[in-house]
Amino acid sequence: xxxxxxxxxxxxxxxxxxxxxxxxxxxxxxxxxxxxxxxxxxxxxxxxxxxxxxxxxxxxxxxxxxxxxxxxxxxxxxxxxxxxxxxxxxxxxxxxxxxxxxxxxxxxxxxxxxxxxxxxxxxxxxxxxxxxxxxxxxxxxxxxxxxxxxxxxxxxxxxxxxxxxxxxxxxxxxxxxxxxxxxxxxxxxxxxxxxxxxxxxxxxxxxxxxxxxxxxxxxxxxxxxxxxxxxxxxxxxxxxxxxxxxxxxxxxxxxxxxxxxxxxxxxxxxxxxxxxxxxxxxxxxxxxxxxxxxxxxxxxxxxxxxxxxxxxxxxxxxxxxxxxxxxxxxxxxxxxxxxxxxxxxxxxxxxxxxxxxxxxxxxxxxxxxxxxxxxxxxxxxxxxxxxxxxxxxxxxxxxxxxxxxxxxxxxxxxxxxxxxxxxxxxxxxxxxxxxx
Numbered sequence: 001x002x003x004x005x006x007x008x009x010x011x012x013x014x015x016x017x018x019x020x021x022x023x024x025x026x027x028x029x030x031x032x033x034x035x036x037x038x039x040x041x042x043x044x045x046x047x048x049x050x051x052x053x054x055x056x057x058x059x060x061x062x063x064x065x066x067x068x069x070x071x072x073x074x075x076x077x078x079x080x081x082x083x084x085x086x087x088x089x090x091x092x093x094x095x096x097x098x099x100x101x102x103x104x105x106x107x108x109x110x111x112x113x114x115x116x117x118x119x120x121x122x123x124x125x126x127x128x129x130x131x132x133x134x135x136x137x138x139x140x141x142x143x144x145x146x147x148x149x150x151x152x153x154x155x156x157x158x159x160x161x162x163x164x165x166x167x168x169x170x171x172x173x174x175x176x177x178x179x180x181x182x183x184x185x186x187x188x189x190x191x192x193x194x195x196x197x198x199x200x201x202x203x204x205x206x207x208x209x210x211x212x213x214x215x216x217x218x219x220x221x222x223x224x225x226x227x228x229x230x231x232x233x234x235x236x237x238x239x240x241x242x243x244x245x246x247x248x249x250x251x252x253x254x255x256x257x258x259x260x261x262x263x264x265x266x267x268x269x270x271x272x273x274x275x276x277x278x279x280x281x282x283x284x285x286x287x288x289x290x291x292x293x294x295x296x297x298x299x300x301x302x303x304x305x306x307x308x309x310x311x312x313x314x315x316x317x318x319x320x321x322x323x324x325x326x327x328x329x330x331x332x333x334x335x336x337x338x339x340x341x342x343x344x345x346x347x348x349x350x351x352x353x354x355x356x357x358x359x360x361x362x363x364x365x366x367x368x369x370x371x372x373x374x375x376x377x378x379x380x381x382x383x384x385x386x387x388x389x390x391x392x393x394x395x396x397x398x399x400x401x402x403x404x405x406x407x408x409x410x411x412x413x414x415x416x417x418x419x420x421x422x423x424x425x426x427x428x429x430x431x432x433x434x435x436x
Contacts, residue, residue, distance in 0.1 A: 001023075001030070001351065002029065002030045002032065002111045002112075003023070003030070003031050003032070003113075003347060004032045004089065004109075004110035004112070004113050005019075005032065005034070005114045005116060006034045006113070006114065006115050006117055007115065007117040007118055007312070007314075008035035008040050008116075009040070009043060009118045009312060010043065010312075010336050010406055011116050011337060012035070012116035012312070012340075013040050013061070013410055014409045015340040015343055017070050017409065017410045018340070018409075019347060020067065020070045021071050022071075022348065023071070023347075024070070024071030024072050025070075026071075028351070029351070030073070031071060031072035031073065032073050032108065032110075033067060033073070034075050034076075034079070034091070034108065035063060035074070035076070036076070036078040037138070038062065039060035039062055039139075040063060040066075041056050041059060042333075042406055043118070043333065044402075044403070045059070045403070046136050046138075046141070047136065047183040049143065049146060050136060050141075050146050051146065051149065051183070051433075052149070052190055053186055053190065053434075055434045056143065058426070058430075060139075061410065066410065070410075075108070076094055076103065077091035078092050078094070079091060079092075080105075080279070082113070082283055082285060083285075084307075088107045088109045088110065089107065089110065089113065090106075091107070091108060110307075112309070112350070114309045114310070115294060115302075115309065115311070116310070116314065117312075118312055119275060119277070119312075119313035119331055120275060120276075121136070121137050121271070121272075121273070121275075122272065122275040124273070126247060126248065126249065127248075128249050129270055131250070132250045132252055132268055133250055133268045133269060134148070134267065134269050134270070135269075135270050135271075136179060136183075136269070136271055149267065150434075150435070150436075152266060153169065153194055153202060154199070156169050156202055157194075157198075157199040157201050157202050160201035160206060161201050167206065168206045169208070170210070170266045171207070171209045171210070171265060171266065171268075171269065172209075172212065172254065172268050173209065173211050173269045174212050174268075174271060175213065175271035175272030176211055176212070176213025176217075176220075177219060177221075177271065177272075177273075178219060178221075180211055180213070180269075181211070181219055182369055184209050184211045184234055184239045185237060185370035185371045187207070187209050188204070188207070188209070188237045188239075188371075188373075189371045189373070190433060193431075193432045193433040194433065197431065197433065207238070208238075210265070211234065211239050211240070212242045212245050212255065212257075213241070213243045213244075214246045214247075215244070218231050218234075218241065218243065221366045223387075226368075226377070226389060229376055230370070234370070237373065245257055245258075246258040254268070274313060274331050275291045276291055276293045276294070276313060276314040277292065278292060285305075286302050286303070286304060286308075287302075287303045288316070289316040291328075293310075293315055293316030293328075294310040294314055294315055295316045296309070296310050298359055299346055299358055299359070300342055300343050300346065300359050309343050309347075311336065311340060311343050312331075312335065312336035312340075313335075315339065316328060317329045329359075329361050333402070333406075334364055335361065337405075337406070338359070338362065342358075342359040345357050363380045365377060365387070366378055367402065368399075374391065374396075375392065375395035375396040375398075375399050377391070377395045377399070378390070404416055404420065407419060
């Protein structure tokens with residue numbers, strides 16, 4: 001039996017680890033994980049990579065090495081199509097940075113297929129976004145933004161040292177959700193660290209960060225009072241927060257708003273919502289919703305094919321909310337984690353010819369970190385019946401623990417403890433910022 005998992009994000013890697021350990025190591029099944037990248041990085045950390053606060057070369061997980069240790073095989077590839085009748089998928093040719101092909105287009109057969117290919121930024125059809133904005137979809141985008149920021153800071157420091165006191169670095173971020181809020185705070189922390197490493201001319205007055213949100217408040221998934229606190233903290237740092245501001249076009253040098261205002265920017269970042277990749281509906285075969293998500297049954301099998309599962313951001317499943325209304329399972333890391341558990345259980349049950357279990361989404365709350373400055377959140381479930389608001393050190397500790405939980409799922413707790421200790425040593429011994 002062959003189980004193919006496409007997508008090595010949080011959910012896909014956790015599933016490959018679980019199934020690999022249970023079935024791959026005992027040779028009850030061949031488990032294959034396919035991803036277009038060679039390494040895994042937890043997506044909620046991309047904003048830290050983008051500012052240099054996290055070095056992906058240190059933090060990244062090699063799929064090949066991890067697969068060797070956990071009973072699955074990694075194959076490099078990017079999905080272009082699925083043929084459910086022939087039970088195989090198509091992968092596009094792989095090319096290097098010079099454009100040279102080193103892997104041809106090819107097919108991969110399966111007995112059971114799991115699609116966990118995640119999401120991409122949703123530009124909502126706004127002109128100019130793809131041409132002028134930096135996205136934070138994947139590691140390559142975060143690395144590109146980190147390089148641009150470092151180059152801009154180096155250039156700005158030199159100009160200021162020559163007496164150009166009026167010069168400044170302007171960054172505009174579209175989207176007041178968790179990514180936009182966290183990136184805004186990390187940018188100010190990055191400036192503080194760069195001053196320690198020789199860029200002493202770049203004072204707070206020489207950086208202007210504008211955070212733009214179409215809705216009435218930031219981080220709308222949190223309570224109104226938490227949103228207000230987050231906005232107050234960002235304003236204290238120096239961020240200009242613009243709510244109820246819609247962007248109608250991205251131009252070279254800034255954003256044009258719906259009231260024909262213009263927000264000047266040297267670096268434009270788009271962090272306003274996600275959707276499943278556009279190529280999914282083009283494949284046909286499956287049913288999709290308006291966000292390009294593959295429709296799935298409560299067992300997370302696709303609506304048309306019982307031997308194909310979909311999970312995470314690319315899966316569309318409606319559940320009954322507390323108010324009795326049907327709502328889509330949100331595209332969040334905790335959703336992918338919970339779906340990975342359900343798909344893992346169901347694959348094992350299929351092999352044993354047991355009845356499948358249905359997915360139940362449990363909202364555990366939301367946390368937003370402002371780096372070392374502050375953190376806010378609301379916990380749900382367990383002892384936090386009705387919801388419990390947290391902030392400060394407790395919220396920061398809980399935020400960090402989410403990543404440790406992901407690490408424990410792919411490494412186990414003993415190794416996660418060792419990794420945590422090693423991270424503390426790196427925190428003391430290595431530069432606080434990636435400087436290359």
